[in-house]
Amino acid sequence: MLNQSKTVGLPVSRIDGPLKVTGQARYAAEHFGPGMLYGHVVSATIATGRIRAIHTAAAEHFPGVVKIYTHDNRPKTAYRDSRWKDAVALPGHPFRPLENDRVLFDGQPVAFVVAESPEAARDAAGLVQIEYLSEEPHTDIVAQRHESYEPPVPRMKQFMPPPPRGDAEAAFAAAAHRVSADYVLSGEHHNPMELFASTVLLGTDGALTIHDKTQGSQNSCDYICGVFSLDPGKVVVKNSFVGGAFGQALRPKHQLFFAVMASLDLNRSMKVEMTRQDMFYLTWRPSCIQTVSLAADAEGHLQAVMHHAVHATSRHEDYQENVANWSGLAYKCENVKISYEIAKLDLATPGDMRAPGAATGMTALEAAMDELAYAAGIDPLELRIRNFVHRDQNQDKAITSKALHACYREGAARFGWAERSAAPRSMREGDDLVGWGMAGGIWEAMMSKGEAKVRLSVDGSVTVSAAASDIGTGTYTILGQLAAEAFDCPVDAVSVEIGASDLPKTGVEGGSWTAATTGSAVQAAAKAVIKTLLTHAQSMENSPLKEAKVQQVEIAEGRLVLESNHQIGVSMVDILEAAGLEAIEEHAKVGPDMLTMMRYASYSHSAVFVEVKVDEELGIVRVTRVVSAIGAGRILNPKTARSQILGGIVMGIGMALHEEGMIDHRTGRIMNHNLAEYHVPAHADIRDIEVIFVEEDDDMASPIGVKGLGEIGIVGVAAAVSNAVFHATGKRIRTLPITVDKIL
Ligand code: MOS
Numbered sequence: 001m002l003n004q005s006k007t008v009g010l011p012v013s014r015i016d017g018p019l020k021v022t023g024q025a026r027y028a029a030e031h032f033g034p035g036m037l038y039g040h041v042v043s044a045t046i047a048t049g050r051i052r053a054i055h056t057a058a059a060e061h062f063p064g065v066v067k068i069y070t071h072d073n074r075p076k077t078a079y080r081d082s083r084w085k086d087a088v089a090l091p092g093h094p095f096r097p098l099e100n101d102r103v104l105f106d107g108q109p110v111a112f113v114v115a116e117s118p119e120a121a122r123d124a125a126g127l128v129q130i131e132y133l134s135e136e137p138h139t140d141i142v143a144q145r146h147e148s149y150e151p152p153v154p155r156m157k158q159f160m161p162p163p164p165r166g167d168a169e170a171a172f173a174a175a176a177h178r179v180s181a182d183y184v185l186s187g188e189h190h191n192p193m194e195l196f197a198s199t200v201l202l203g204t205d206g207a208l209t210i211h212d213k214t215q216g217s218q219n220s221c222d223y224i225c226g227v228f229s230l231d232p233g234k235v236v237v238k239n240s241f242v243g244g245a246f247g248q249a250l251r252p253k254h255q256l257f258f259a260v261m262a263s264l265d266l267n268r269s270m271k272v273e274m275t276r277q278d279m280f281y282l283t284w285r286p287s288c289i290q291t292v293s294l295a296a297d298a299e300g301h302l303q304a305v306m307h308h309a310v311h312a313t314s315r316h317e318d319y320q321e322n323v324a325n326w327s328g329l330a331y332k333c334e335n336v337k338i339s340y341e342i343a344k345l346d347l348a349t350p351g352d353m354r355a356p357g358a359a360t361g362m363t364a365l366e367a368a369m370d371e372l373a374y375a376a377g378i379d380p381l382e383l384r385i386r387n388f389v390h391r392d393q394n395q396d397k398a399i400t401s402k403a404l405h406a407c408y409r410e411g412a413a414r415f416g417w418a419e420r421s422a423a424p425r426s427m428r429e430g431d432d433l434v435g436w437g438m439a440g441g442i443w444e445a446m447m448s449k450g451e452a453k454v455r456l457s458v459d460g461s462v463t464v465s466a467a468a469s470d471i472g473t474g475t476y477t478i479l480g481q482l483a484a485e486a487f488d489c490p491v492d493a494v495s496v497e498i499g500a501s502d503l504p505k506t507g508v509e510g511g512s513w514t515a516a517t518t519g520s521a522v523q524a525a526a527k528a529v530i531k532t533l534l535t536h537a538q539s540m541e542n543s544p545l546k547e548a549k550v551q552q553v554e555i556a557e558g559r560l561v562l563e564s565n566h567q568i569g570v571s572m573v574d575i576l577e578a579a580g581l582e583a584i585e586e587h588a589k590v591g592p593d594m595l596t597m598m599r600y601a602s603y604s605h606s607a608v609f610v611e612v613k614v615d616e617e618l619g620i621v622r623v624t625r626v627v628s629a630i631g632a633g634r635i636l637n638p639k640t641a642r643s644q645i646l647g648g649i650v651m652g653i654g655m656a657l658h659e660e661g662m663i664d665h666r667t668g669r670i671m672n673h674n675l676a677e678y679h680v681p682a683h684a685d686i687r688d689i690e691v692i693f694v695e696e697d698d699d700m701a702s703p704i705g706v707k708g709l710g711e712i713g714i715v716g717v718a719a720a721v722s723n724a725v726f727h728a729t730g731k732r733i734r735t736l737p738i739t740v741d742k743i744l
Contacts, residue, residue, distance in 0.1 A: 015477050016241070020241070028199060029199060029211075037066055041258065044103045049103050049135040068113050151341075152318070156320070165335060166334045167335055191680055195275070197271070202263060218467050219252065224252070246353055292367075294369065300372075300387070305333045309360075311323060322358065333393070358442060362439070362719065366440060398601075412607070414690060436611055438610065439720035441605065441607075443712040445633065445707035453585060456584050462487050463494070463497060464479050464525075473640070478640065482636070488556050512712065545570060602701045606629065608628040609628075610720040618740070631694045634705035661678070729743065
């Protein structure tokens with residue numbers, strides 16, 4: 001049994017873990033209903049052009065096929081843009097499946113087959129014949145980099161570059177040490193275990209229960225109600241369990257549209273699950289080219305920072321992320337010029353993927369910092385320490401907290417950085433070259449608006465509810481811990497209800513803001529319950545708490561007591577019974593503090609140290625050791641927190657060495673179709689990883705002091721790996737991933 005008075009901060013195992021490992025947790029495709037039909041999507045085999053004809057006769061005659069939808073016979077759904085804007089939609093025209101004969105990207109859904117079994121739907125989909133009028137595709141960011149433009153409509157104001165400071169070009173020209181290079185990052189594909197899937201269950205009176213693979217049940221619900229003009233009171237979207245997402249499931253995907261479309265048209269329950277191949281077509285971390293120029297004086301103080309980034313977007317939407325602005329705030333520098341553009345490619349719209357923008361931009365900046373360290377003859381860690389800054393220079397704001405010095409110190413000590421010999425190719429072990437590299441990471445600490453409900457029952461049980469999602473991050477567990485702490489009860493006395501659109505309003509799970517937002521909402525609702533308890537306690541006869549203020553009481557061992565003297569108090573059961581109540585339920589709403597936000601910026605930070613061993617003959621790189629020191633405010637649960645950072649580091653190793661979205665630019669077609677053709681780090685690729693959380697008190701980042709952990713773990717990792725590869729081999733590889741051919 002857990003210590004009752006202190007659950008927050010303890011390494012509590014996931015409360016949803018047993019359900020997951022015993023197969024009781026059901027994912028979006030694992031729900032069934034009577035008379036269910038199954039759909040399969042037919043994907044375009046060209047990247048751009050038009051559909052001349054679709055021949056469906058053979059597929060229609062396939063046993064079990066119920067109906068085949070194309071742009072010629074689709075139901076008359078509203079196809080106006082405005083209806084297709086989800087909560088995280090982008091500037092531009094949202095993709096609308098089967099809208100017309102136009103093909104905008106490889107793998108675009110162009111027909112939809114419904115059958116009595118998933119096998120029949122899939123087989124029949126293979127019989128649909130499509131004639132195309134193909135046009136010349138443009139899918140190479142390197143070739144299109146000069147067709148780039150500044151996004152005319154910013155997705156977010158803070159994604160736009162800050163105004164230039166000083167005179168970066170002149171300072172660069174005059175500086176003692178200069179580096180300038182292009183860094184190229186391949187497109188990457190999110191590959192969570194769970195495929196996109198939607199199961200639509202028909203209820204009575206046209207009510208729909210939809211199990212959707214999404215990072216936001218309410219976003220999916222609002223979207224589907226908008227697209228199909230449905231009564232929001234009659235639709236519930238559930239995402240009780242999400243088998244990974246990484247940003248891919250922030251926006252509703254077309255399987256949701258198809259499942260609902262066919263269900264409404266045929267009046268049957270429906271299930272649509274995508275294939276692994278489809279996952280590669282749909283969304284991706286955009287390929288990106290960055291030019292970073294850094295200059296320093298003889299002592300290594302930065303004199304100029306210039307960062308220009310161009311990444312891909314689709315023909316129809318202007319995807320944007322904050323790639324380059326980090327370079328204006330990571331280190332102290334008075335001469336800064338940042339520019340940011342996007343370029344249209346004939347591919348699906350890119351999407352947010354773990355630390356979108358920062359993972360890309362910090363990879364280039366932190367590799368450039370390593371190059372500058374060598375140019376100036378200064379240790380890479382020392383160079384960063386010399387350029388430490390306490391202010392957000394882009395916005396000219398103070399920072400709520402920045403324990404990055406502690407990250408440097410504790411990370412370096414744990415790694416043994418002081419033992420490093422500076423020269424490239426100077427460390428060996430047997431036949432292997434050994435390289436040590438490091439980098440820093442930044443991610444914005446965000447909190448959004450959110451709500452939660454907390455219910456305390458007369459039997460002592462507590463229920464927490466909010467429409468939050470747990471995408472593998474540990475949301476269930478930390479919300480349970482926060483409630484357990486407030487009511488001084490064991491975590492298993494708390495039921496956590498999340499993952500349904502009819503629960504208290506919560507944004508999508510992304511941006512690392514869920515713990516800060518929903519966690520704060522749960523704490524606020526719990527406090528409201530305690531306040532109500534006190535009011536009832538005070539109306540009891542001879543109440544010992546008559547004069548007590550709400551700030552002076554807390555719950556201890558089932559009693560509402562004075563903080564200063566636990567002897568004085570009343571049992572919660574007695575309070576509820578005296579008031580004639582079965583339970584007390586309170587609802588709370590939280591949001592970022594606007595005054596604080598005007599004066600402060602808030603970030604989480606990391607310092608990551610990497611050892612690689614490179615087999616010189618074979619060109620194989622192994623990441624043998626990683627130490628990542630993280631400053632992210634209060635750690636609610638070191639176990640789930642560590643898992644988040646481990647996952648981020650593994651993904652960063654993937655970015656550095658393995659993950660490469662491959663496109664045949666002649667046809668504009670995506671060449672990776674599965675996890676055999678797109679390598680993500682497997683167990684054999686991962687050795688020792690150590691995570692350190694440095695002490696960081698921050699009462700401004702969020703009411704519960706947390707900054708979020710979902711994304712900071714990946715930021716800087718790819719740079720640290722490539723810096724280590726340089727240290728090992730003397731070869732600076734600026735195009736990721738660093739594959740064998742580039743080493744040799
Ligand atoms: Mo995250 S890329 O905001 O799900």
